Amino acid sequence: MNDAYRTIPKVDVLLNEPVLAGLPYSQELIKRAVQKALVGIREEIASGVLQKSPDAARVAAGVAKEIGKVMESGLKSVINASGVVVYTNLGRAPLSEEAVDAVVMAARGYSDLEYDLEEGGRGSRQNHIRPITRYFFGAEDALVVNNNAAAVLLILNTIAKGKEVIVSRGELVEIGGSFRVPEVMAMSGAVMKEVGATNKTNLSDYRSAITDNTGLILKVHRSNFAIVGFTEEVEIRELSGLAREYGIPMYVDMGSGVPFDLAPYGIPDEWTIPSCLEYADVLSFSGDKVLGGPQAGIILGKAEPVGEMAKNPLHRAVRIDKLAIASLSTTFRLMSKQEFEKIPVLRMIIEPPDYVRSRAEKLVSLLAGRTAEVVPTRAVVGGGSAPTKSFPSYGVLIAVPKATTVHARLRKGQPAVVARIEEDRLIFDMKAVDPSSIPLLAECITRALDDVS
Numbered sequence: 171m172n173d174a175y176r177t178i179p180k181v182d183v184l185l186n187e188p189v190l191a192g193l194p195y196s197q198e199l200i201k202r203a204v205q206k207a208l209v210g211i212r213e214e215i216a217s218g219v220l221q222k223s224p225d226a227a228r229v230a231a232g233v234a235k236e237i238g239k240v241m242e243s244g245l246k247s248v249i250n251a252s253g254v255v256v257y258t259n260l261g262r263a264p265l266s267e268e269a270v271d272a273v274v275m276a277a278r279g280y281s282d283l284e285y286d287l288e289e290g291g292r293g294s295r296q297n298h299i300r301p302i303t304r305y306f307f308g309a310e311d312a313l314v315v316n317n318n319a320a321a322v323l324l325i326l327n328t329i330a331k332g333k334e335v336i337v338s339r340g341e342l343v344e345i346g347g348s349f350r351v352p353e354v355m356a357m358s359g360a361v362m363k364e365v366g367a368t369n370k371t372n373l374s375d376y377r378s379a380i381t382d383n384t385g386l387i388l389k390v391h392r393s394n395f396a397i398v399g400f401t402e403e404v405e406i407r408e409l410s411g412l413a414r415e416y417g418i419p420m421y422v423d424m425g426s427g428v429p430f431d432l433a434p435y436g437i438p439d440e441w442t443i444p445s446c447l448e449y450a451d452v453l454s455f456s457g458d459k460v461l462g463g464p465q466a467g468i469i470l471g472k473a474e475p476v477g478e479m480a481k482n483p484l485h486r487a488v489r490i491d492k493l494a495i496a497s498l499s500t501t502f503r504l505m506s507k508q509e510f511e512k513i514p515v516l517r518m519i520i521e522p523p524d525y526v527r528s529r530a531e532k533l534v535s536l537l538a539g540r541t542a543e544v545v546p547t548r549a550v551v552g553g554g555s556a557p558t559k560s561f562p563s564y565g566v567l568i569a570v571p572k573a574t575t576v577h578a579r580l581r582k583g584q585p586a587v588v589a590r591i592e593e594d595r596l597i598f599d600m601k602a603v604d605p606s607s608i609p610l611l612a613e614c615i616t617r618a619l620d621d622v623s
C-alpha cells in the first residue's frame with residue numbers, strides 16, 4: 171500500500187506539466203485543483219480502486235480538463251424550436267431589444283439607483299419602478315421584488331404572520347424546483363388552513379373556516395395543471411365578496427401574470443391582471459412570463475398592505491436589482507404604447523399563424539436536399555400559463571432514423587437546439603424561433619444529420 175502512495179506525483183511536478191503551466195488562470199486556483207485531484211487519488215488507493223497512481227502527465231491532463239469544465243461553464247445560447255413560448259428551463263421570456271439596451275446602459279456605468287439627484291441624498295430603488303408599475307396597472311400601490319416566490323413570501327409574512335391563511339386544497343400547487351405553497355407559507359410564519367376537497371371547494375367551505383385568527387384568504391392559480399370532471403371552485407369575485415363581508419384581506423397569487431384577455435388569440439378563460447386587481451386586496455405575478463420582461467415578482471394592491479410590505483425588513487432580502495428595474499420599466503413603456511410586437515413573448519402569442527408558417531417554409535427551403543416538410547402544430551404559452559390550452563402553430567418535420575440521437579447532437583451543438591420528438595420524428599416548431607435565427611438553425615440541423623448519417 172505504501173508503495174502505491176509513493177507513485178503519486180508531487181504538487182510542484184504537476185504544476186510544471188505543460189498542460190497546466192499554460193493555463194490562463196491563477197497559480198493558486200490551479201494548485202487547489204491539483205491538491206483536490208491528489209486527495210481523490212489517495213482515497214482511491216485507500217479503497218483499493220487503484221494499485222498505483224496515474225503518471226504526472228495523465229493527472230495533469232485530468233486537472234486541466236476539470237478546470238476548463240468549471241471555469242468555462244455558463245449560459246449557452248439555445249434556439250427554442252420546442253413550440254413552448256415561455257420555456258422555464260430555457261430562461262423564460264426573451265427580452266425586447268429596447269429592454270436589452272436599457273440593461274446594457276444600467277450595467278455599463280453608474281446610475282441614480284439609490285440616489286436622489288434633486289435632493290443630493292439617499293433615495294430608494296423602488297422610486298424607479300414602483301410609480302410606473304402602479305400607474306401602468308392602475309393599482310393603488312405596487313412593489314417589485316426579485317421573483318414571484320419572493321413576492322408570495324413577503325405578502326404572507328407581512329399580512330398573515332402568526333395568523334391563519336385559508337386556501338383550497340385544490341390550489342396547493344407545486345411548481346418547478348419543488349417550490350410548494352405549503353412550504354413557503356410555513357417559512358413566512360403564516361398558518362395554513364386547508365378547506366374543501368382536492369376537486370371541489372365551495373363558498374361555504376371558506377365561510378366555515380373563518381375564525382378570529384384568520385389573517386388572509388388566498389386564491390392560487392393552478393399554474394401547471396388542471397382539475398377536470400366532477401369539480402367545483404369559488405370564483406375570485408365570490409371569494410372577494412366573502413372576504414369583504416368579514417373584513418379579511420384577499421390575496422390572489424396569479425403565478426404567471428396575463429396582462430390582457432388572450433381569447434382572441436386562441437387562449438380563452440385565463441385570469442388577467444385587470445380582472446384580478448378588480449377584486450383582490452393584493453395580487454402578485456411573475457415579470458418574466460406572459461408579461462415578457464425580466465425575472466421579477468410584481469405586487470399590486472391596496473395602498474395600506476403594500477406600504478407595509480415596503481417597510482418589512484424582509485423586503486431588503488428580496489429586493490429587485492438595477493438590471494431588472496431597467497428592463498422591466500422599459501417593458502412597461504412598450505406595453506403602455508401597445509407596441510406588443512416589440513416584446514417577443516407577446517409578439518409570439520398574438521401573431522397570425524401564417525407568420526409562423528412562413529418561417530417554417532423558409533427553414534425547409536434552407537434544408538434543400540433533406541426530407542423536410544411543413545406541418546401544422548400546436549404551440550403552448552408555457553411557464554405555468556394556460557396549462558390545458560394550445561394555439562395554432564407550424565413546424566418542420568424531419569423523419570429520420572435515430573431521432574433521439576439527432577436531438578442529442580442538436581442539444582450539444584453551438585448554439586444548442588431544443589426541438590421535440592413525436593413518434594420518432596423530429597419536429598422543429600417555429601413559434602418561438604426568431605426569423606434571424608433560421609439560417610443558423612438550418613446549419614445546426616444539417617450538421618447534426620451529417621454527424622449521425
